[in-house]
Amino acid sequence: MKATNVADDVTHAAVRLFAEQGYANTSVQQIVEAAGVTKGAMYHYFESKDDLLFAIYERMLSLQKSHLDEIIARGGPVEDVLRTACVDVVETSIEFLAEGTVFFRSQHMLTEPRQQEVVRRRREYHDEFARLIQRGQAEGLYRADVPRAVLIANFFSDIHYLSHWYDPAGPEDKTLVAEQITDLFLTGIRRTDA
Amino acid sequence: MKATNVADDVTHAAVRLFAEQGYANTSVQQIVEAAGVTKGAMYHYFESKDDLLFAIYERMLSLQKSHLDEIIARGGPVEDVLRTACVDVVETSIEFLAEGTVFFRSQHMLTEPRQQEVVRRRREYHDEFARLIQRGQAEGLYRADVPRAVLIANFFSDIHYLSHWYDPAGPEDKTLVAEQITDLFLTGIRRTDA
Amino acid sequence: MKATNVADDVTHAAVRLFAEQGYANTSVQQIVEAAGVTKGAMYHYFESKDDLLFAIYERMLSLQKSHLDEIIARGGPVEDVLRTACVDVVETSIEFLAEGTVFFRSQHMLTEPRQQEVVRRRREYHDEFARLIQRGQAEGLYRADVPRAVLIANFFSDIHYLSHWYDPAGPEDKTLVAEQITDLFLTGIRRTDA
Amino acid sequence: MKATNVADDVTHAAVRLFAEQGYANTSVQQIVEAAGVTKGAMYHYFESKDDLLFAIYERMLSLQKSHLDEIIARGGPVEDVLRTACVDVVETSIEFLAEGTVFFRSQHMLTEPRQQEVVRRRREYHDEFARLIQRGQAEGLYRADVPRAVLIANFFSDIHYLSHWYDPAGPEDKTLVAEQITDLFLTGIRRTDA
């Protein structure tokens, strides 16, 4: 029950340090010191510094994707499904705010193979999300006079931007904020002509 | 007519390389080789690699701020002013897409004093923009049931996100996209109750 | 038996090269090559080139201070104690002639914090020595018509100057020279009026 | 009458900066900025940074040598001549305290040819001084039981050491100090047996 503590401790220390100082400005030495382990131990669990960064993404990506799958699986009116999906991804992004900070800043620091893997995983999420929008457009709920890429970007941008303004220590409740952001998005894309 | 060629050549090479490979993964050696100058020459015009990064931001920040000042100075109904400001900042952000890519990824790599300066400059823009929203709210045009911080983030996030999806070589026209993004934003924040 | 060979080898090479060429004219590369180690290995044991210089001083300062403490602790007539202390510091300074050469030339090359530390350590030695002179004056042994600072400088100057003229390969025996220098000093400061 | 102002301004700035920061830590750029001239102008008057250092020594060496020549030329009892010479060299060394600081620290930074020249010039002074001691010994005034090299070092060391303790802003008068140092020296070397 303590076997994988090393991996966890290292991961947590890495997230914190990467978020505070950036990936490139954080040395492996700093990470293992903060985690209270030695370099050798760390390299026993992670192939490289790069691998550590990937592990951070992996955890968040898996979680959000499984949530989305589940929400869609539950079925229901597309508007409800979309709203639930949006609120969920904002909420989990707030829960993983440090991971998101690292993610959006340092994705490009990954080596090529892992970079590709991240892109692939994110595209899966993106495409599944896009199909919801598409269904809504087909039902005449959402604007079709704007490229779907713009509509989607309009929402995903908010996820990215959270770490630039949201303060977990501040007054705003994460669920409320998630609903507000979702509301602004859904209002913006609603079809109003007719 | 050749006086500052070194500085310009270096800046352009740096923007390109930073956008392609990231700031940390680009060596000063690579920059000067791409620019066709010597390291010594570069350090005659820039204090440090850090300074080079700052110069890239500086140019974009100055331009966008002076545009905003001018748009506000021209006056007019708040909705028109805000719309013009939004379209402008999206358009210039597309014109400086590489700079934006670098900016949003690598701002945290700046040394502390320059980081502060960037924050200060961005806050000036932010606050001026926020006053427009506030005026619109006072006139009853925009929702007041959502924190202003959320409304503003909803727009600025789109600026940030441009470099993640917009392809200058793609089919979308920059002005059209700017208008679409602005429209989604303004529709989203419009007051509809009553 | 080989544990700290790297640190020792580096230190010895550094003392030799600094004495021959000066601190500023000796590159870290030269030092590690002379010591037969790699740069990385050196930086595993020393924080910086500066640290290496400090380590050289440290060793000499510690030794001379502990000798002085011991000589004073043994007690006895002040004239005997002072004479023993003088002879000892000249002798050890001859034994560490290269270190002294480096010390007196390059102390000002240390970074501020280490410079302060050296000053502090030397002042400890100086003050302990000064108290011996003071005791001697109180007993009427030594001149009081000359500021104590001048009396003390008159001796310490000889320590400094050793590396400018003493040749370890020359005919002069170190103990004999130490006694001669001490004798000149003590004769010079003796009270003769009365 | 302003033609050589450049050379003078540069020299003074250099002495001050070398004394404050050390020769190696002072850049040519700092010197010309402090002197209010340009690099090109400086290199018009000095061959190199090295040359600048030599010029500082040259001025002091020439002055002290000419003083010694004159004092000896005036003739008189050897004790009086020696005393006058000692007082004079201490006094001028205090007047040129910054130059002395630089001299004793950085002589080894000179390139070989200039280093040789400095050594030659100093030996001239040394030898002339040594002959005075020798005459005194021949007359039975000074101890002959100690190598002459030790006797001479005993005095020159004080000159070297001045910059380590003498404070021009302090209470001690330079002439008085010169007499005190001379007195300690002459008392120390006086023949007392018989």
Place this chain on the structure above:
DNA sequence: GATGAATGAGGGTTCATTCAT
């Protein structure tokens, strides 16, 4: 599983000096 000394390639930066103007 775990250690941490050692590697070795590369990084950013400095600076005395030159030379076209």
Place this chain on the structure above:
DNA sequence: AATGAATGAACCCTCATTCAT
């Protein structure tokens, strides 16, 4: 006489990774 942009070689230092123990 004077400028200052440009050179180019060297410098100190960092750090992800390896491997003998």
